[in-house]
Amino acid sequence: MSTALGEKIKAIIQANGPISVTDYFSLCLADPEHGYYKTREPFGSSGDFVTAPEVSQLFGEMIGVFIVHAWQRHRTPAGVRLVEIGPGRGTMMADMLRVISRIAPPLFEDMTVHLVETSERLRDIQQEALASYGNKISWHQGFDEVPPGFSLLAANELFDAIPIRQFIKTATGFRERMVGIDADGGLTFGVGVAGIDPGLLPLPANDVLPGTLLEVSPARQSVMLAICDRLKAFGGSAVVIDYGHLVSGYGDTLQAVRMHEYDPPLAHPGEADLTSHVDFQALAQAATSAGVHVNGLLYQGDFLVGLGILDRAAALGRDREAHTRQIIQTAVDRLAGEGEGRMGELFKVLAVSHPAVDLMPFRSVD
Numbered sequence: 001m002s003t004a005l006g007e008k009i010k011a012i013i014q015a016n017g018p019i020s021v022t023d024y025f026s027l028c029l030a031d032p033e034h035g036y037y038k039t040r041e042p043f044g045s046s047g048d049f050v051t052a053p054e055v056s057q058l059f060g061e062m063i064g065v066f067i068v069h070a071w072q073r074h075r076t077p078a079g080v081r082l083v084e085i086g087p088g089r090g091t092m093m094a095d096m097l098r099v100i101s102r103i104a105p106p107l108f109e110d111m112t113v114h115l116v117e118t119s120e121r122l123r124d125i126q127q128e129a130l131a132s133y134g135n136k137i138s139w140h141q142g143f144d145e146v147p148p149g150f151s152l153l154a155a156n157e158l159f160d161a162i163p164i165r166q167f168i169k170t171a172t173g174f175r176e177r178m179v180g181i182d183a184d185g186g187l188t189f190g191v192g193v194a195g196i197d198p199g200l201l202p203l204p205a206n207d208v209l210p211g212t213l214l215e216v217s218p219a220r221q222s223v224m225l226a227i228c229d230r231l232k233a234f235g236g237s238a239v240v241i242d243y244g245h246l247v248s249g250y251g252d253t254l255q256a257v258r259m260h261e262y263d264p265p266l267a268h269p270g271e272a273d274l275t276s277h278v279d280f281q282a283l284a285q286a287a288t289s290a291g292v293h294v295n296g297l298l299y300q301g302d303f304l305v306g307l308g309i310l311d312r313a314a315a316l317g318r319d320r321e322a323h324t325r326q327i328i329q330t331a332v333d334r335l336a337g338e339g340e341g342r343m344g345e346l347f348k349v350l351a352v353s354h355p356a357v358d359l360m361p362f363r364s365v366d
Helices: 004-016 021-030 057-073 091-103 105-110 120-129 131-136 218-234 280-289 300-306 309-317 322-336
Strands: 081-085 112-116 137-140 151-156 165-170 173-181 187-191 213-216 236-245 255-258 261-263 273-275 293-299 347-354
Touching (some): 004 021, 004 173, 004 187, 021 165, 021 173, 057 151, 057 236, 057 300, 057 322, 057 347, 081 091, 081 218, 091 105, 091 112, 091 151, 112 131, 120 131, 120 137, 131 137, 218 236, 218 280, 218 347, 236 280, 280 293, 280 347, 293 300, 300 309, 300 322, 300 347, 309 322
Parallel strands (some): 081 151, 112 137, 151 236
Antiparallel strands (some): 165 173, 165 213, 173 187, 236 347, 255 273, 293 347
């Protein structure tokens, strides 16, 4: 069974030939008529997936603690821009602001909040979630619209939704993976003619078997560079949280999620969320090449525990009935624990700063 977007994509392929994975990815998420983020309510139990801030308020609170810590390390500048790119339902920002107002009133009073959101529907949900903060919060279509000034920036599950290119090892080297139409009229993966710069390969091409896939994402690099350019221009720190790997490598991580289940990536274009794992080594290298200090890379579990999530969970559960304490404990385990269904190992955290400051819980590197 095809989707409305599937038919549109087939028409494009019939007219112009196969399209790249990057173009397929972009159409699935952002097609103005049928794109997933234009037509769906992706988050939460009624959506297709649950993000960390929806699991527990503890997640956003810990990011709030980290933001205050970064502000202090930067010597408490005035005129702070607190920026979140891709703020989902506004849940994380609401939890961050509650903590910031409690533990750093001078920062809270003085700063302005900037949400970068392209979806009008999500923007409406965010405005409702953050209504009590009034005109402290501004919304922007693009990152470049955020006003100048010292910036503290958070991006949770932003990079996984930025399209990738895929290349496949063939007898004649790596060639770009394409999406075409098979003999039965369905969408299928194929091989194009574009090659890849050997300098981008994690291992020499001779060392990998035919059929091996490589993913690169120039679009992710450019978003990372835009963040770094802002930090260099105005000073500040950024924290990026996503699922992915700490070391660049080969492999196919393109995946679709539909109604909380994995779905073949070509099965329901426009009706499933399409993502891929984030290459954190590539993001860190982009930051280093931009001249920004990389504080480090951590597993999400180590990051949250290092910021005090266990103490905060204990405080939250104190004097509550056993059932409530169990809910809190389960949420902490899901956010910071290891293994199947838990986010502690799968999700990674990257922090960058300019000028260089030491940020907990990252180990200082001399």
